[in-house]
Amino acid sequence: MSLRKPTKALPNMAEADIAIVRIAPESSFKNKAYDALKEAILKMDIYSTPEPVMLDERALSERLGVSRTPIREAIAMLEQDGFVKTVPRRGIMVVRRTKSEIVDMIRAWAALESMAARLITTTARKKDITALRDFFKDFGKDRLPQDHVEEYSRANIAFHQALISLSESPVLVDLTNDLLLHVRGYRQLTIGRKDRTATSLPEHLGIIEALEARDTELAEKRARDHTLGLAAYVEAHGQELFG
Amino acid sequence: MSLRKPTKALPNMAEADIAIVRIAPESSFKNKAYDALKEAILKMDIYSTPEPVMLDERALSERLGVSRTPIREAIAMLEQDGFVKTVPRRGIMVVRRTKSEIVDMIRAWAALESMAARLITTTARKKDITALRDFFKDFGKDRLPQDHVEEYSRANIAFHQALISLSESPVLVDLTNDLLLHVRGYRQLTIGRKDRTATSLPEHLGIIEALEARDTELAEKRARDHTLGLAAYVEAHGQELFG
DNA sequence: CGCTGGCATGTGGTATGCCAAAAACTTTCC
DNA sequence: GGAAAGTTTTTGGCATACCACATGCCAGCG
Known part of the structure; x- marks a missing residue:
């Protein structure tokens, strides 16, 4: 995105401070x-x-x-x-990915997310961390995730992406997004599974708590283990999806 | 040009075993x-x-x-x-990367490498782990790394790549290699620095020991901290390289 | 009837040419 | 002189034509 700052001086020009919003690059x-x-x-x-x-x-x-x-x-x-x-x-x-490739990607995702968690404990603002809870505010004892799998799945994805973003690390964000795109085809079928959904929410809350407590090691561990859990789940139960 | 390898059985034919060497794919x-x-x-x-x-x-x-x-x-x-x-x-x-981008990449690298270390403790063979020591066999008390910076730097790179490879995770390997390529321009100037070289070797050996001991948590931590140390170093001393 | 070899056809690979926009350069005019 | 206006050059974007090779169909030979 090399936005161009005024290169030549634009000599003697009123240069009205109108918000010139650099014309849309008009994608090729x-x-x-x-x-x-x-x-x-x-x-x-x-x-x-x-x-x-x-x-x-x-x-x-x-x-x-x-x-x-x-x-x-x-x-x-x-x-x-x-x-x-x-x-x-x-x-x-x-390209069709194999089960082991998907599992492999999820592991890498776990690695990146745990690093994000680590960074967040030292740099993120408390209000931003707490805001992560909002993704799940529509779920609770009276409205179980496993009864609204589709909706929970979307919240789940949004949560993870928001989490990574809090790290303020463009590299972690980009790499994770790329991995998620590849895994996405499976997302509907794995993250959405009822049996995993049940344990998912408490784990998410656990991660948020560790972040709020600024407990670097714990946040890192919980983030890692949570996603590694998904990897293990796919490894164990994903076979049916690959024929 | 249409060399054809023996597709069907070629009935009753001498089929002299001429060395037909499968034509090279001839990259585009x-x-x-x-x-x-x-x-x-x-x-x-x-x-x-x-x-x-x-x-x-x-x-x-x-x-x-x-x-x-x-x-x-x-x-x-x-x-x-x-x-x-x-x-x-x-x-x-x-593209010229800024210092913070490089630091960011190194952090991601640390995340991936620590995950690799984690996986290695549960899957790699002992002999393969031990073989990692060979990369540094030419260095010791009588031949300090800081006196052969160039050579040590190469060994260093080879070690890290070999380490990641032991995880047998194609994704980790590929992602790490990509990151290393971007950081490489700096490698000569950072990893090679004498003041860091001194602490580098012991840390490497510490990682290997943890791997051999199959201590998952420790190996992960040491691998992570070692590379995060490089990130911190670049962050602190790398300014001169960016003007 | 079956196998062989030629030919039609489909598909990606490469070479070229032209276009529009931006930059570099020239000319013109006060 | 110098700046504005005009002109040429440069540079990436895109369209088009043609090429080489992989396949599949099919006639023709044995």
Whole structure:
């Protein structure tokens, strides 16, 4: 985002202090295609069909109304992200991750989140930490998470992302978001599971308490163990999702 | 050119065992360009000059002897990696990271490495762990690391990469390697510093000992603290490198 | 009937050319 | 002289054409 500060001096100019909001960079077709394809890939349920999902450059360029060039550049980017794999003269296939790959990603996520928790105990403001409770304010003894799985799942995701953000570490935020995107296809099927949901909420509250208490080691441990628990859960019960 | 490997049984045929050496996949220009540019970027000392380093598509395509198309695709990939930033009608600039970005990356690295250490204590073989000592076998009381900074720095890097690899987690390995590539420009100037080198070796040995003892918590803590120590060091003493 | 080899077709890979916007450079005019 | 206006050059963005190779279909030979 290299916002450009006034380079040359704009000589003798009133330079009215009107809020000139730097014209929208007008994203290129390449980036638009990237966003569109990424969203499409994340939206589709890759794991429902047994045969690999293939993409076709020409078909995509026609559907999006642009030439193949920006499409190819977008594909190249998606391939860097690991969402897609192109095989010369064969086609472009949407990558299907194995169970162990997903588990592996969740472990990395756990590592990053526990570091975020660690940092939060030393830098975040109390009010921001406490605000994390709001994500679950709609749930309680009279309204159990396991009875509103979809809704709880969204709150869950929002909580984790907010947590990481509190670390004020762009790297942790970005890396975690990337990992979550890959795991997302499973999110609906794992985090949302009733049997895990029951233990999830208390663990979240436990993390928040440790953060509020500024107990670095405990917060780190709880954050780590919570997400590692998800990894273990997927490892144990996720087989059915992979056939 | 259509060499065909024996697909079906080739009935009644002598099928002389001529050494057919499976034709090389012959990477595309796009990937060759990506590798070449990445190496070039990592090799150059981006932080030595004050003005930003710019790349030119046409110049590159001429230098590499290919058209602009594969170059542009390679650039798109490098941009995803965060090595480069292209600004429409301005140019492509090699990204210069700030001190706080580097520190942030090192923290993420610490998180991943401590998770790797955790996993190693439960899965790695003893001989593989012990083998980690070999990276430092050339150093000791009679041959101090701080007297051979360059050499020790290389051993240091190799050690960390080998450590992560022992986790047998592709995700941890890949993420860490990516982070290290970004930090590398600084490695020579930070990890190599004499004052840190002195404490580095004992810490490494301490990590190895904890791994051998299968002490999960301790190994995790030592791995984390060691790398966080580097982050703190850069944060404290790295200012001079950024002007 | 089955296997072989050629040909049509599909798909990604690469080369080129043109465009618009920004920057660099020139000219013009007070 | 110097600054504004005009012109050229530079640079990334995009479209298009063509290429090479992988596949699959199918005629033709044995």
